Each structure stands twice: as C-alpha cells, then as structure tokens.
Amino acid sequence: MMQIKSRACGAYGTNCYIVTIDGKEIIIDPGMEAAEWVLAQVSHPIAILNTHGHFDHVWSNAALVKALHIPLYAPIEDCFMLESDPFIQGTPASYADVKVVGDQRFELEGIVVQFLHFPGHTPGCSAILIGNTLFSGDFIFKNSIGRYDFPYSSSDQMRQSLEKFLQIDADWEIFPGHGERTTLKVEQKNVPYWFSFLG
Template sequence: MEIKIQPMGVYQTNCYIVTVDGKDFIIDPGVDATEWVLSNVTNPIAILNTHGHFDHVWSNAELKEKLDIPIYCPKDDVFMLTDDPLGQGTPKSVPDYEVEGDKLLEIAGVKIQYRHFPGHTPGCSVIEIGDVWFSGDFLFQQSIGRWDFPASSGEDMIKSLEKALKIERDYTIYPGHGLSTTLKAEQRVIPYWIEQVQSTL
C-alpha cells in the first residue's frame, strides 16, 4: 500500500490517495483538492468519505465529474453532501453508495472496511484498509473529534470511544487533521476523553 497525504484548505484537512495493487482510492478530498489529486493519480477507482463535513467533501463533485468514479459516503451523513447544513457553500455532491453502519466493501477487488463511530457526526466512520485506519475526525493524535457541532452527539461519541477501546488489534491511524498515530497509543488516552465528553453532558 502506498499513501500520499496533502493537507487542504484553511483547516489543513488531510486528503489521502491510497494505492493498493495499482488502484487509487481518494479519501476525503477537501477544499481545493482537485488539482493535487489529478496530478497524483494514475488509476483512480473511487472517492471515499469518512464523514460529511464540508472540509472533507468539498471537491467530491468536481473530482467525480473529472474522473468519472463513484463516491462512497456514510448513509447518515449524506444530507451534509446534498444540503450544505453548515451553510459553507459546499458544492453539492450525490454519493453513488450510501454505506450503512459497519460494512465490508469490495471495490475493484480491494477489501475496504467502513467502521461506524458516530458522535462527531451521525455517520462518522473510520475507513480501514489492511492494517491502516483513515480515521477522519473521530480519532487524532492524542485527541478526538469535536462533539458540539450541529448533528453531533456526546452520547454517541462516548459509545464510539468505548467501542474503539475494545478493539485488540493495533492499526496505524491516519487522521483527518494532523500527524499519524496508532490505535494502541490512542487507547491509552481514550478513557480521559470519555471523561471529558461525559463532563459536558
């Protein structure tokens, strides 16, 4: 697996191009991601969204038009792609596949596991490819995604963090913002974050 990373836009949202067996998967193409993506793909297969916030999906529509590839998005976040609920002027995009819950997909012969961790958004998910997690805005290095946005849920975030704590296998984590980490490293601080979320409920 080859992973290319480029932070995009004012929020420095990580856009990823993940190449497996010569097939390129574009994860979270954010603001102004199109030019970088087009110059770094040779065999684009699909656009994969971890969740629906504008800084992760801004270039969905433009890339879909230029590359003629499908968009995969968690079902519970589709409304963010089509309705622009935060009023950011996000270009509307319509996913070809609405991924519901924990779902194992096979796209062009490559196994891609969506793991549903709601809280930051209703559909917030980790995209698992091999031993790597693309965690979107669920887990960061020593931190977690915000749970105070419209459509966020502190109660769901706690359940998701508890779910992540129970996973025994380690994964390399590439988050939506910032530097990479590992699941084992983040499991050491998840209890702290559970307490922080609980204190706000």
Template sequence: MQIESAPMGVYQTNCYIVRSGGKELIVDPGVGATAWVLERVKNPVAILNTHGHFDHVWSNAELKEALGVPIYCPEGDTFMLEKDPFGQGTPPSRADVAVSPDEKVEIGGIACTFLHFPGHTPGCSAIALADEAGNEVWFSGDFLFKGSIGRVDFPYSDPEAMRQSLQKALAYPKNPTLLPGHGPRTTLEAEKRVIPYWLSAIG
C-alpha cells in the same frame, strides 16, 4: 499499498491517495484537493468520505466530474453532501454508494470496511484497509486524532454516541495505524492511553 497525503484548505484537512494493485482510492478530498489529486492519480476507482463535513467533501463533485468515479459515504452523513447544512457554500455532491454501519465493501479489488464511530457526525466512520502484510490502517477522519477526538458540539453531533464509539475503539483487538483527518498519524494503541481522559471530559 502506498499512501500519499497532503493537508487541504484553511482547516488543513488531510486528503489521502491509496494505491493498491494498480488502482487508487481518494479519501476525503477537501478544499482545493482537485489539482493535487489529478496530478497524482492514474487509475482511480473511487472517492471515499469518512464523514460529511464540508472540509472533507468539498472537492467531491469536481473530482467525480473529472474522473467519473463513484462516491462512497457513510449513510448517516449523505445528506450533508447534498444540503450544505453549515452554509459553507460547499459544492453539492451525491453519494453513489451510501455505506451501512460497519459494512465491508470491495472497490476495484480493494477491501474496505467503514467502521462506524458516530458522535462527531451521525455517520462518522474510520475506513479500514489492510496492506499486503495484513497490517491494518484506519483513515480515522474526525473520530480520532493524535491525542484528541472529534468535537461533539456541532449540529448533528452526539456526545453520548461519541462515548459509545470511544468504548468500541477501546475494545478493538488490533492496533491499526491511524491516519486522521487532521494532523499526524498515530496508532490505536497510543490513543487508547488517552481515550479514558476524553470519556471523562465528555461527562
């Protein structure tokens, strides 16, 4: 499995291309992601959204039209793709597959699990994949960053749900590499050292 990334738009939202078995997944195509993606993909099979915020889904519609691939989005956030709830002028898109919490899906022979960690948004998820050696990688979206967590003061955010999600992450038995929606990569083990602070900060 090979992973390529680039920060997109004013919010420097990481867009990822995952290559495995001759197929490609596009994760969180944000503002201005289309040209970058089209230059790099040869056999794309899907667009995956970790959650529905505009800076992660902006190029959904444009890429779907160009590539003819389905969009997978956590079911709790599909309304954000369609309704532009923050009034950002986000080009509307529609999830072809509304993924249930913690559901495992196979896309072009690539197994993905949408681990549900609500709080930042209702459907906020970390998309988990494993490489050829069995090492787990999470595309953690805006749930966990290096040293930080997703904000819980937006419309549709839920601080108590975030508390429960952080507890769920603390109990996770493996140590995946985390590829977040913003900023550099980290590991779950590293973030477990700071999660207690954020649990206290949420109150």
C-alpha cells in the same frame, strides 16, 4: 503493498489521502482545494470515500466525480450534508453512489475496504480500514478526539463510539483527518481521559 500520499488541504488543513494498491487508487476525503492535487497524482483511480459529511472533507467530491467518473461512497447518515450544505459554506453539492450503512465492507476491484461507524462528531462519522491502516477522519486524532459540540454532533454517541474503539484488538496505524499519524494502541491508552469530559 500499500502506498499512501497525503496533503493537508484548505483553511482547516484537512488531510486528503490517496491510497495506492496494485496500481489502483482510492481517494479519501477530498476537501477544500484538493481537486487539483488529486488530479495531478492519480492514473487509475477507482473510488472516492468520505469518512463523514463535513464540508472540509467533501468539498472536492463533485469536481472529482465529474472529472474521474468514479463512484462516491459516504455514510448514509451524513449524505444530507453532501447534498444540502447545512453549514452554509457554499460547498458544491455531491451525491453518494453508495450510501454506506454501519460497519459495511466492500471489495473494490480486489481491494477490501471496511467502514467502521463511530458516530458522535457527526451522525455518520466513520473510520475506513484498508489493510492494517485506519483512516480515522475526525473521530480520532493524535492525542485527541473529534469535537462533539457542533450541530448534529452527540456526546452520548461519542462516548459509545470510544467504548467501541477500546474493544478493538489490533495493531493498526491511524491516519487522521487532521494532523499527524498515530497508532491504535497509543490512542486506546488516551481514550479514558476523554470520558471525564463526556458526562
């Protein structure tokens, strides 16, 4: 039985998630102003997972790693954003213990976690599948997709990622990095609309 707690954190309303299974907690995208809330919620945390490297999703990595002594997982292509603050926001530097490569799968104390690489918004942009729940970061939102006009973004990669997304045959609930939850099937119906903007 999975339990999900969420809080929209910081100026950008970035969703931080705490996923609890069998009394063990996984923290996803602890962004700005997330640390205090997370620390008040968790009793047996086992890992921190980042969907991508943008500062509003990784800001509290450093504080939580220091406080909780648990490993940090992040897509390898975005690790430079955690380490070097390329957007000059003053983001506290953090360092992934596990640099995730592509569609890598992990077993964390009996909990299966599957990263799905969907570059475009960032080079390492990924969604994280736990059970039948997809934490989509800034790849897919309710009725929208992630921006691809930032530094390090790519409209070509976003198109390829959306094509990959359309090939998934499943019935997943989607918890995005901003805004409300949605479902895979609903967003697959919306995806063709975005192709006209991607060239």
